Amino acid sequence: MGEPQPRGRFGEYGGRYAPESLVEACREVDEAFREAWADPGFRGALARLLAVHAGRPTPLTPAWRLSGELGVQLYLKREDLTHTGSHKINNVLGQALLATRMGRRRLIAETGAGQHGVATATAAALLGLEATVFMGERDIERQALNVFRMRMLGAEVVPVTTGSRTLKDATSEAMRHWVGATGDSHYCLGSVVGPDPYPWMVREFQRVIGDEARGQCAAELRTGVPDHVVACVGGGSNAAGTFAGFADTSARFVGVEAEGGAGAARGRLGVLHGCRSLFLQDDDGQITEAHSIAAGLDYPGVGPEHAHLRDLGRARYVTVTDDEAVRAAVRLARTEGIVPALESAHALAWIIRAVAGGELPAGSTVLMTLSGRGDKDISTLKELV
Template identity: 50%
Template structure:
């Protein structure tokens, strides 16, 4: 176990942004094929300037308000609070248009791609929420859209596949490997290599080569930006004692943590997917099972064999079924800035039913892992906890019906 106090005392950098080479401590960078170098360099040299231009921010925030429906509510979950003997707020990203946090990033990246002169969009997706969010904004802005999705995920997330197709996207199955998110990402990267001039790859999480982890975190930082002023309205203080979020690649967690990264009194809590158990051979708890390696264009913690072959992950949640973690989160783990927990498939299912019956909110299986993490924290009546409820559960009804024996 990392001694958080000692690790933080030794750390002299900033958590909010990587260095000029895209590294958070020892994690990050851009490990890319030569064919992609011009695209990635163009992004790296222009993304910050474009993102913070007045006309970009005006258009981005207008769409977040009028199209997505932001700000998403910060809801005081009274019965869940009573159960845990503390004060718990839910950041309701499940109420966004398309049902998850993903659209915050897809709107931002599409506006960026348009300013870079791209007219074809590709994306990868696991649970389908990022794919739906990408297809949605492509329909809105009349852009060609191709989404890569693991064949296994296509089967277990059929409603989202139908949504993508209805929105005009072409959904291409990834049939290699575990046929899940990792393999969909591989296929999307191959597409980008073959179409470097006219295509922008909208990566859905804080993974990939620099500048993607930083860019996605910045677009998702609207979550914690809102949390601060909303919490002050509720409690008189911008600062909770804990911020809790599920982590696969980690975009919702990056967004929920972002404006608290340098506020060391706030405990950041990331909950990974333990699958059938951390040591079961069917897990996606990367910080517990991974070691430093290269995956999808960046150096991070990766589940791999002794000779460097990627280990197939497992989670009941398609969005957490990934053998790596974003470099920011690897850095938060290594320095002890964030506490990393894990929840099994069974614990996530139980947490989903508990939230549904206590608060009348059906969460995505991804978000249910964050709710399950509450049982592992030693909370008191003086604590104030914010849980990022990253998505809604209608896409996971098949899994919930199976749990009910339907």
Template identity: 55%
Template sequence: MIPETITSPFQVDEKGYYGQFGGAYIPELLYPNIAELAENYLRYIQSPDFQEEFNNLLRDYVGRPTPLYFASRLSEKYNTRVYLKREDLCHTGAHKINNTIGQILLAKRLGKRKIVAETGAGQHGVATATVCALMGLDCIVYMGAVDIERQAPNVARMRMLGAEVRAAMSGSRTLKDATNEAMRHWINNPTDTHYIIGSVVGPHPYPDMVARFQSVISTEIRRQLAEKTGSELPDYVLACVGGGSNAAGAFYHFMDEPSVKLIALEAAGKGVNSGHSAATTALGKPGILHGSKSLLMQSPDGQVIEPYSISAGLDYPGIGPLHAHLFTTGRATFVPVTDEEAMEAGLLCSRLEGIIPAIETAHALAYLEKLNAAPDETVIICLSGRGDKDLQTYINWFGDRLKK
């Protein structure tokens, strides 16, 4: 169920802002498209026929609801109750499909026949290629040349699904640059193309729209936790944050529950102050990137600083405006996690629970070492994706340790 519009300090306002963050800072050529979306998206997605088609596809095609799994061995190790929301069990292997299903249904209603998308880790690209194949729409996915190399399995999946994968060769040749290229493509093809943004970034209404499609995660968590424990409310919800779509989905129905602590884990890379990091809240300041005002890493003269993370999906110099608002209001705590901490957490989860997590998700798992939750407290971790796509990175990192 996609949530109705509600009054909350953490929901977008009528101008497309979360507090001081958000808006639509876009080229003139895109105004008709953005205006059409902003004026109609709620009417479309809250209509009974949309909701029925969306929910049927989530159930029968995506495989929802995903399990809320009690991780007994992680719970024993950290002496608390750890539950994993298994978004890795969605069709295509990550939460991204929730949003692409919603946006492809919206694109159909807008009369668009071509789709463009950006991707970092490749999961959003795969999810977009998947729904385009499902609906018979043309699909172009922009991906940084560096990410094409380190996420080769997902590139092959996109091409097998019929998508054209185009390399972004500028800048750091990662997610930021793929987003730049995708937006340029949309500017040049505004009438017949819909841009499926994969995270809670971009001009309004994208951050709100993506968060609503992903809010199915927290809807299910509340219901499932009540069935397992008698209470809908955990003590903690943890999720990794790049742009922040899985975190937005996991946090959505807890933002107005002050007893629930929301913790977002950012990619510190080689260290927050190493010059090789993507820890936006630690290093960023307000600015405009990819069509909205948010927090982003930038030089004193306003140039975007190239981010770094071993995780392609967190290798982004900003966060979505909702997360910037959650950070500045103190509603959510944002914590940097290094490559080393994330990789060790990924290996530990694999060996304790038999679940190989995406490296993005491993950043959230790593925080269990520092959380110090009480034995009677409940910790939910959004396990946003599976680690198949990252096996080569794991192999390269651990080397001989994987031969033992």
């Protein structure tokens, strides 16, 4: 999982399918990122921010009671313990530093569950930048706490009232807004989707998850490497960052999608938001709406590198229903004292199901990225539990 092929390709996926007005902006981001990523000063500044502001490294937590019940050794990479409560802060701090290096004074972002929006607002406040966050009207209703947090941090939250009023439409509006604001603004895309260089740039900023986990597993596990590495997948940034740390090992990768947003599991080749990948489509090639109880997984596609990993057989992509995710969230809360984000609960739900079905043999070691905490989902869970 290194740099993409020329023109931002991962096999037949990726690329830069952007309006002419954004092609130059994407090229500038690409050049700036390559220069910054090769600069020890930039890498050092980011590492310090991740340590003193975001709280890295995050721990690797053995799920002792749940492991005993399941008969496997389950370890949780605790991204829920970062400042702002999810893995999103890793990518945003990197892009915010890049934006200041490029002389940009405003961050534009999209958000579904609100965690990327909160992280963007947080980084903007920290570095003295402005922030404008596009969020679907439906997500604003179900993630009211995160909307308040963004506004308290000084960000402008723009409701998106078109289409399904969720993450896909928020992303579309954010990109349209960037067209007229490339001179002073940086589009802080939140996942491994979009036009080149975003899929691999975001993965590199999230690689800290996998690199940390690799070292922690080496110290904690007898074999040094888990049998399975599991993470939830919407666009797929936490999974991509985690997988990257174990790319050269024998660990088997499993990406867990929402049943109603299964781009990797059931998508077809298409183009959306600037990249060629796998998307839910009808017979006429029109993008169909995704659905998930977890707003961060409510996206009709998957990042191009995930599509490529699927084709190579390096990663397997499976789906989980809303009900399974809710039950998994409750089980983790009652066995380990951890309330996960509903996105993360999808990954745990597959592990529970795979153990019951014999896909995960007794004694297997499983690393799961717990991508976010469940505070934002309490209102939803309160109605269902």
